[in-house]
């Protein structure tokens with residue numbers, strides 16, 4: 001097992017907030033941090049020692065990047081296979097290209113989960129409008145048709161309530177390869193963020209509970225308000241996912257919890273995840289430090305919780321009437337602000353997040369939501 005010791009160089013492919021928070025952890029521990037991305041203005045570049053500017057498909061440029069880092073990781077999974085392979089010929093790439101290959105394609109991902117005997121919603125592959133109908137009939141309705149590749153935050157999805165919806169749904173998604181899934185009437189959406197080290201050690205952050213607005217994560221509570229048996233089962237599912245894919249790094253398993261207490265895996269993200277941002281304050285080792293430790297071959301850190309917590313995303317909508325009132329949001333001392341350095345707030349764009357610590361997840365959620373409201377409303381109107 002090779003150790004990439006502090007002082008050496010770590011690289012991230014991608015220039016967003018996940019890369020930025022990974023880079024901050026790397027710099028704290030004395031690593032040189034290099035970013036690869038399409039420009040030098042993104043959130044990760046702002047805190048990097050160096051940015052190598054290039055397109056993700058520019059293999060010569062990617063090789064140049066790989067040649068100047070001792071280990072390379074990712075902040076999103078939709079990296080062309082050729083890019084990951086070009087990098088791997090020159091440096092250590094974690095998680096490896098096989099993990100990316102599986103997780104960047106919903107059909108491959110669900111097929112892998114099934115082969116590992118993990119629970120997923122009934123699904124089928126769809127390559128044509130005719131097949132959309134036959135698969136919807138076979139799998140059952142209502143269902144969701146999703147593009148097999150490059151979907152995120154609910155993009156590239158269409159609901160199928162009845163048979164007549166299936167072919168138009170397929171056409172509306174551009175006629176590309178899709179997965180059809182049975183629609184799950186879930187009670188809660190939950191996730192487990194976990195890490196696996198080079199030595200096979202596994203560590204998880206427990207079960208998080210997530211709520212979404214317009215398909216974008218809005219609020220995460222830790223721990224999830226579920227029975228301990230459900231939490232243990234979700235953690236066990238997650239361990240099997242990381243082991244079956246031989247992940248070295250951080251991976252998030254998003255799941256649905258049904259009214260009958262059944263857990264179904266919806267999606268894998270082979271990197272730190274938005275639902276794990278609260279680990280920066282709420283756990284002994286953040287998901288970003290853990291990613292660094294895992295990919296550098298260091299021992300994993302403790303994931304013990306320091307407190308119950310809640311995280312609320314800050315979308316560009318909050319900037320509609322000018323700069324939010326940050327000082328008001330921070331009046332509660334257990335609330336912490338993270339801004340990603342993005343210019344040009346747009347509706348739906350993730351600009352930052354707030355985390356609150358408390359003794360219960362509900363109390364933390366109440367604090368963080370109140371803090372977020374106070375960004376745009378006078379405190380007198382909230383209290």
Ligand code: AMP
Pocket residue numbers: 121144151152153154155181182183184185186189212215254266267
């Ligand atoms: P995804 O991009 O697969 O994470 O889907 C985004 C969101 O759409 C999820 O967080 C769910 O709220 C919803 N969703 C996706 N797939 C299903 C499904 N099979 N049943 C019910 N809701 C779903």
